[in-house]
Amino acid sequence: MWWKNNPLLEFVYVKDPKHPLVAPHEHIVVQDTPAPADCVVSNVALKGAKRVAPEINFLIANSTQSPLELAASLSLIYEAHGLQFDFAPTQQEATQSVLEVFTYNSTICQYHQRRVECCGKCTEVCPTLAITKLDPEIAKSKGLECIDNRHLEINQQDCIDCGRCIAVCPSGSLHYNALSLECMQAIAKLYQGYIPLLLDKNTDLPTIPLKKEVLPLSLNANILEQTYLLTLLQESGAQVVLYAKELGVGTLESITLLNGIYEKIYQKKAVLCAFSPDELKTCLEHAQILEHTRFSPPTTPTHTKRDLFAKRLAHMVGEGGFGQVPCGDFIRYGHIKIFESCTLCLACVGACNTNALSIDGNDYRLLFNPSLCTTCGYCVPTCPEKCLELERDGIHLHPSYFTPQVMAQDNLFACRMCGKAMGTTKSVLKIAKFMEARFQGDTRRIASLYVCADCKVKVMLEDIVDISAILR
Numbered sequence: 001m002w003w004k005n006n007p008l009l010e011f012v013y014v015k016d017p018k019h020p021l022v023a024p025h026e027h028i029v030v031q032d033t034p035a036p037a038d039c040v041v042s043n044v045a046l047k048g049a050k051r052v053a054p055e056i057n058f059l060i061a062n063s064t065q066s067p068l069e070l071a072a073s074l075s076l077i078y079e080a081h082g083l084q085f086d087f088a089p090t091q092q093e094a095t096q097s098v099l100e101v102f103t104y105n106s107t108i109c110q111y112h113q114r115r116v117e118c119c120g121k122c123t124e125v126c127p128t129l130a131i132t133k134l135d136p137e138i139a140k141s142k143g144l145e146c147i148d149n150r151h152l153e154i155n156q157q158d159c160i161d162c163g164r165c166i167a168v169c170p171s172g173s174l175h176y177n178a179l180s181l182e183c184m185q186a187i188a189k190l191y192q193g194y195i196p197l198l199l200d201k202n203t204d205l206p207t208i209p210l211k212k213e214v215l216p217l218s219l220n221a222n223i224l225e226q227t228y229l230l231t232l233l234q235e236s237g238a239q240v241v242l243y244a245k246e247l248g249v250g251t252l253e254s255i256t257l258l259n260g261i262y263e264k265i266y267q268k269k270a271v272l273c274a275f276s277p278d279e280l281k282t283c284l285e286h287a288q289i290l291e292h293t294r295f296s297p298p299t300t301p302t303h304t305k306r307d308l309f310a311k312r313l314a315h316m317v318g319e320g321g322f323g324q325v326p327c328g329d330f331i332r333y334g335h336i337k338i339f340e341s342c343t344l345c346l347a348c349v350g351a352c353n354t355n356a357l358s359i360d361g362n363d364y365r366l367l368f369n370p371s372l373c374t375t376c377g378y379c380v381p382t383c384p385e386k387c388l389e390l391e392r393d394g395i396h397l398h399p400s401y402f403t404p405q406v407m408a409q410d411n412l413f414a415c416r417m418c419g420k421a422m423g424t425t426k427s428v429l430k431i432a433k434f435m436e437a438r439f440q441g442d443t444r445r446i447a448s449l450y451v452c453a454d455c456k457v458k459v460m461l462e463d464i465v466d467i468s469a470i471l472r
């Protein structure tokens with residue numbers, strides 16, 4: 001436990017006169033009054049406390065657990081908040097950065113620096129214009145270096161920490177500092193064997209009986225999207241209950257997606273959503289531990305949200321086939337089609353910043369992994385052959401959805417003089433066909449199209465070269 005090596009950082013429990021018999025584990029310092037304390041986590045707002053965990057008093061007031069069970073549950077909640085403190089950027093990092101509520105990685109953004117508008121979902125949900133799209137004209141007028149590319153402008157000082165942008169960002173460009181995906185992977189492991197009850201931090205906590213298996217977690221519910229939620233679902237091995245007065249579109253669509261998937265595979269809902277105390281009561285009555293759904297792979301720090309989701313979902317699907325689950329307007333899934341006319345020029349691979357498209361260089365194969373595709377659509381206008389089509393038809397619950405599929409394949413074209421490889425057959429023949437018309441029957445120049453750069457000189461300058469053999 002991290003706090004044992006760090007005596008300066010500790011957990012504080014301020015006694016509640018209404019529940020005087022609560023006895024937390026010994027590593028939690030008990031105070032009679034809310035006196036200032038330099039601590040990491042406290043159950044009530046205290047001067048000096050880095051984090052407040054309101055669900056501690058909520059659990060104490062509503063729990064049906066025995067004193068020992070309750071003490072164990074409280075420890076887990078303190079630890080969950082301790083992890084959030086550990087994973088958050090340090091004060092030094094935070095002051096160096098303009099960004100505070102979230103950090104933005106422009107290199108994987110699907111709007112920024114693109115010639116065509118493919119995303120901007122975050123700007124559609126942001127209520128305060130803290131994130132805005134700058135199209136090329138506006139970017140130019142602001143003196144930003146820009147020919148025909150777009151800019152995503154972030155004004156963190158206007159951000160009200162609503163979290164809605166985090167849930168709709170398909171690429172993971174927006175990283176929520178207070179609760180990163182990596183942190184959620186660590187927290188979720190604490191909830192193993194419990195039914196996680198997610199309480200939106202901006203929603204008043206009701207008085208409601210909690211069955212023994214329920215373990216609450218207070219957080220910003222609007223950041224929750226499919227990867228956060230599936231992590232919690234699989235690590236706990238239970239349905240998740242979510243209580244909020246309202247939820248952003250990204251969270252709602254993610255819940256619909258996950259419920260569709262769970263219903264197909266387990267014939268159960270994944271997330272039970274409540275917007276009032278009465279609804280919460282019903283959800284808590286119905287929520288179940290689903291032991292067979294538990295999956296706890298090692299924490300992987302560097303993967304993107306799509307990649308993590310794909311790995312977890314692939315495990316659920318296994319070798320089975322469970323049909324298709326539709327997606328929404330913000331949480332989008334689908335696949336691309338590539339037609340015969342593909343020349344393997346690889347422009348689409350260069351355009352794709354999710355690694356959904358890749359090349360198997362040894363076999364000259366263009367590969368596509370649907371589970372990594374955000375359906376941004378940027379590859380479509382990038383393709384010079386116009387042989388690419390995008391379909392936003394949701395997730396296919398089949399093993400092939402999670403492995404790279406061969407979309408196009410070609411052989412190497414060998415120089416017709418020396419036999420050296422000079423490109424893919426389709427691309428060489430395409431260029432040759434295009435140029436032949438321009439060379440107007442000049443056989444020597446036409447022959448030069450079918451030989452490598454070294455042999456081209458010989459074809460053009462040496463009379464002894466057998467042109468007819470090259471043009472066979």
Ligand code: SF4
Nearest residue numbers: 126159160162163165
């Ligand atoms: S957290 Fe909310 S207010 Fe802040 S940038 Fe995101 S959407 Fe806008």
Ligand code: SF4
Nearest residue numbers: 109110119120122169
């Ligand atoms: S939602 Fe994410 S990928 Fe899309 S524009 Fe915003 S930051 Fe970029």
Ligand code: SF4
Nearest residue numbers: 352373374376377379
């Ligand atoms: S394959 Fe195309 S649509 Fe999918 S993420 Fe890559 S560029 Fe976007």
